[in-house]
Amino acid sequence: MENATKIFGWILLIAGVAIIGWTLMSSYNILTAQADLPELFKMGEEAKTPLAQKGSAEALLQEQMGKMISEQIKGIVPVDTVPKMLNLGVWAMLAGLLIFGGAQIAGLGIKLIKK
Secondary structure (H helix, E strand, O other), X not given: OHHHHHHHHHHHXXXXXXXXXXXXXXXXXXXXOOOOOOOOOOOOOOOOOOOOOOOOHXXXXXXXXXXXXXXXXXXXXXXXXXXXXXXHHHXXXXXXXXXXXXXXXXXXXXHHHHO
C-alpha cells in the first residue's frame, strides 16, 4: 500500500510538472508568434442599421457621418487590435489557471511521496 501511494504520488508530480511545462511552452510559442493565438473573439462584419427613410437627405447625412466616424476610429485603433487583445487576455487567464492547477496536482503528488 505504501509503495502504491508513492508511485501514484510520482505520477501526480510528473503530471503537474508536465501541465505547467506545456502551458509555459505554449505561451512562449504564442508570444513569439510561432503558434497562432486561440481565437475566441473575432471581428465580425459591421452591422448595418436600417434607416427609416432611405431617400431622405437626413438619412444620407447620418450614413455618411457614420462612415466618417468609423474611418477616423480605424485610423486611431487598427481593426484587429481589440479582438487580439481580448484573445490574449483570455489565453493569459487560461494559462494562469492551468499553471495553478498543475501546481496543485504536483503539490498533492509531493505530499503523497512524503508519506
